[in-house]
Amino acid sequence: MTALLDIRDLVLEFPLPGGAARVLHHVDLQVAPGESVGIVGESGCGKSMTALTAMGLTPDGAEVSGSIRLDGQEILGLGDAAMSRIRGRRIGMIFQEPMTALNPVRTIGDQVAEGLRLHLGLSDAEALDRAVAMLERVGLPRSRFSPDLYPHQLSGGQRQRVVIAIALACGPELLIADEPTTALDVTIQAQILDLICEVTAEAGMALLMISHDLGVIAETTDRMLVMYAGTVVEEGPTAVVFADMAHPYTQGLFAAMPAAELVGGEATDGARGRLPTIPGQVPDPREPRVGCPFAARCPRARERCRIEAPAADRFGPEHTVRCFYPGKEERAA
């Protein structure tokens, strides 16, 4: 099957005086139609840059190479006008902080209706009717939430519901959610995740979920990629990766999580949102890379890991890992 989103060999660098900082190292990522795929990794590992580049929102000054295809069509390098026709219409987006995605001086009804007018050519009245139905679908019924409300009149969770309504309004094929619950109160994080899963499944929409939190990825995705310092170090069906984590970095992320978070796949306490910590430092993106990027922090690193970079190898059916000594200690020895 043709991937809906097919990212190949993506390299992203920021030119700096005295060299370039490379933040994505030959990233490959495929999302099939209707599939939910997660990217997990610590802050700064390149999750957001991957998503932003896929949407044509790479920061000014960044140099990008590789290929990004949407349903077979190359979109890397398309101009602003062509990309803004894709964003909202074919790819919906939800970011961490709903307030930055919303315009504080426009009503919520108007903001949901905007894409419908712009992308689908609906009249003002039709767009507003559809916007009210979308708001209702995301849990903001007209009886209690008039489309004439402004963002500041809503709670953080309600604002994120508005952002979800905007992202879904035009029926995109792919929804990209970048840390959609990190800024929210713990008590409503699970509700927002459930809503995202429900609405995407209902519409047969693919989902790219980005999170530093393995619990979020476990709950929301079919397949997952683990990123470390701009490199995909492990990839596979989510249940398979959780059952048999192959990369020492994935194992470290898991070990750094409070146990309660993963019991029954549910977040059960207030620990979500805390960043996992693994001792040691991430490599400087300005330094030329030699060997495995995780070697300096890896409890299992050997001489070979410091001089040679591991390729992505098969660890099991559909499960790949970029490590010379993958698996549990005994299996790797």
Ligand SMILES: Nc1ncnc2c1ncn2[C@@H]1O[C@H](COP(=O)(O)OP(=O)(O)OP(=O)(O)O)[C@@H](O)[C@H]1O
């Ligand atoms: N304008 C820039 N110039 C130089 N480096 C940058 C710039 N913007 C981002 N970076 C670097 O790119 C790397 C990847 O950042 P990215 O935001 O994708 O990480 P992330 O995994 O999404 O983390 P977070 O969850 O904190 O957003 C980081 O090392 C960051 O410092």
